[in-house]
Amino acid sequence: MDKLRKFISSLQLPSGGLKRSSSGKVDLNNAFLIDILLKFNMRDIADRFKKYLINRQNADGGWGPYENASSSVITSACVVKGLLATGISPKDETMQKVAGFLVEHQNFDMGFSDRRGYKESSGWITAVAVEALLRLGFQKSLPRLDEAQLFVRKCFWECKESIDKQLMSINSLKNSDFKVTIEIRELKWRIERLKFSDEGGFPHEKPCLTTTIQIADFLYRNNFKNSPVFNKTLNFIISNRNKDGGWPEHPKEESSLRPTLQAAFLLKELGFLK
Numbered sequence: 001m002d003k004l005r006k007f008i009s010s011l012q013l014p015s016g017g018l019k020r021s022s023s024g025k026v027d028l029n030n031a032f033l034i035d036i037l038l039k040f041n042m043r044d045i046a047d048r049f050k051k052y053l054i055n056r057q058n059a060d061g062g063w064g065p066y067e068n069a070s071s072s073v074i075t076s077a078c079v080v081k082g083l084l085a086t087g088i089s090p091k092d093e094t095m096q097k098v099a100g101f102l103v104e105h106q107n108f109d110m111g112f113s114d115r116r117g118y119k120e121s122s123g124w125i126t127a128v129a130v131e132a133l134l135r136l137g138f139q140k141s142l143p144r145l146d147e148a149q150l151f152v153r154k155c156f157w158e159c160k161e162s163i164d165k166q167l168m169s170i171n172s173l174k175n176s177d178f179k180v181t182i183e184i185r186e187l188k189w190r191i192e193r194l195k196f197s198d199e200g201g202f203p204h205e206k207p208c209l210t211t212t213i214q215i216a217d218f219l220y221r222n223n224f225k226n227s228p229v230f231n232k233t234l235n236f237i238i239s240n241r242n243k244d245g246g247w248p249e250h251p252k253e254e255s256s257l258r259p260t261l262q263a264a265f266l267l268k269e270l271g272f273l274k
Contacts (some may be wrong), residue, residue: 003245016052031082061097123155200236
């Protein structure tokens with residue numbers, strides 16, 4: 001754990017921002033990882049990142065993925081999840097402003113797209129946005145919440161989005177207390193028919209640790225540890241830890257913030273990380 005903390009600390013700038021990797025820049029899409037930082041008792045790092053986020057809220061109430069970037073629905077929803085994990089009230093002015101930003105982006109089809117002007121709504125973006133708004137207590141600001149939920153399900157069953165996006169959609173619906181039993185079993189079926197690398201990573205051609213961790217985490221949290229895919233992905237994750245204590249986006253690359261925290265959290269719950 002000391003090695004893990006040392007690596008995460010090395011990514012934090014004096015401003016409080018957390019870089020994606022040693023050579024990368026601050027990515028606000030990683031704000032949702034604050035929840036894991038707190039579970040690892042890294043409150044000092046989380047609090048500095050919290051202040052960084054609050055100080056960089058755009059005038060329209062949202063956040064962009066990088067410094068001075070235009071606001072996006074996904075980034076703003078990720079920041080909502082992170083800030084709420086720190087204990088900030090949904091009624092705080094910062095949170096009220098971002099709720100207003102998100103509400104404005106619900107399209108006529110009841111879905112959400114990442115920025116105004118995009119004609120086609122996205123299932124996974126809709127799921128993440130709805131989860132954020134429900135966490136903020138803004139049910140009444142989504143006049144047709146049931147239709148937003150149906151839109152997400154429609155996109156899922158049409159199977160037009162990549163497996164990582166499908167995982168985010170179903171996890172967000174589940175976190176929003178929607179019943180997704182049928183979708184969860186369908187997603188397990190889809191996962192077991194994916195083509196993995198010989199080492200157990202996905203996708204087959206260029207395995208991505210972040211996606212592979214998502215798959216393993218989904219199987220674990222939905223009681224599918226008996227799936228042959230679970231052990232395969234778990235072994236891939238364990239075998240790809242770098243010497244600095246972190247995990248890379250792809251094997252043999254430098255360690256990166258998101259796969260490191262998500263892999264460490266999963267392995268700790270499974271008893272592989274002390």
